[in-house]
Amino acid sequence: MSDKAKLAVRNMRLSYGDKEVLKGIDIDIPENEIVALIGPSGCGKSTLLRAMNRMHDLTPEAHVKGEIMLDGHNIYAPKEDVVEVRRKIGMVFQKPNPFPKSIFENVAYGLRIHGENNKKRLQEVVEQTLRGSYLWEEVKDSLDKSALALSGGQQQRLCIARAVAIEPEVLLMDEPCSALDPISTARVEELMLELKKKYTIVIVTHNMAQAQRVADKTAFMYLGEVIEYTETKKLFQSPEKELTKNYVSGNFG
Numbered sequence: 001m002s003d004k005a006k007l008a009v010r011n012m013r014l015s016y017g018d019k020e021v022l023k024g025i026d027i028d029i030p031e032n033e034i035v036a037l038i039g040p041s042g043c044g045k046s047t048l049l050r051a052m053n054r055m056h057d058l059t060p061e062a063h064v065k066g067e068i069m070l071d072g073h074n075i076y077a078p079k080e081d082v083v084e085v086r087r088k089i090g091m092v093f094q095k096p097n098p099f100p101k102s103i104f105e106n107v108a109y110g111l112r113i114h115g116e117n118n119k120k121r122l123q124e125v126v127e128q129t130l131r132g133s134y135l136w137e138e139v140k141d142s143l144d145k146s147a148l149a150l151s152g153g154q155q156q157r158l159c160i161a162r163a164v165a166i167e168p169e170v171l172l173m174d175e176p177c178s179a180l181d182p183i184s185t186a187r188v189e190e191l192m193l194e195l196k197k198k199y200t201i202v203i204v205t206h207n208m209a210q211a212q213r214v215a216d217k218t219a220f221m222y223l224g225e226v227i228e229y230t231e232t233k234k235l236f237q238s239p240e241k242e243l244t245k246n247y248v249s250g251n252f253g
Contacts, residue, residue, distance in 0.1 A: 006029055006200040089172060090171050092159050092171065094178050103130075135161060153187060176188055227241050
């Protein structure tokens with residue numbers, strides 16, 4: 001397990017108008033590990049996750065202060081290319097959102113956007129990525145069919161394949177299993193554990209058992225602050241803060 005910080009969040013503050021949602025977050029995300037963000041609804045988990053690839057740039061009323069360092073480079077520096085930031089830091093959303101295109105074109109989309117038009121190369125990457133997402137055997141005979149015809153679990157694995165096809169360095173996942181049944185959830189979790197060999201992963205989850213199954217480290221957030229951040233086993237079995245203890249034991253709210 002590596003302790004080298006792939007992403008380092010420093011004094012991250014984010015507000016929508018007058019409402020401060022993130023209140024000075026400091027957190028290191030180690031390379032090739034899975035970090036889970038947990039906490040009650042509205043505590044800032046998804047807001048922090050979206051700050052990690054500058055999605056708030058798309059929200060005019062959002063004001064961001066602080067730094068997020070990717071390999072020591074501040075992604076919020078004035079000259080940083082947002083498109084390049086989002087290529088390096090991919091995002092998978094809560095609800096599977098395949099494009100209304102074929103399965104093949106969903107995976108090839110990012111490559112085409114970045115200028116790859118070699119048919120053989122596209123075919124190689126699509127197959128390789130679908131294999132890596134445990135989806136190839138299920139879809140190899142229907143690559144030209146609409147991605148919207150896939151089941152929810154298959155669609156989510158396709159969206160993960162689409163995100164990793166352009167070889168990001170970090171993968172952000174916002175409750176990727178909340179809309180899935182237990183079997184599909186298990187497949188996505190298995191996929192996460194495989195993907196962390198190549199990528200650094202940050203996941204927002206309301207599912208405590210999921211955090212314990214997949215995360216190396218877990219951060220408990222409350223009212224826009226990180227209350228406790230440590231190894232997952234320690235956070236759930238012997239938390240240092242009373243607030244964390246109450247939350248993970250269900251005596252909360």
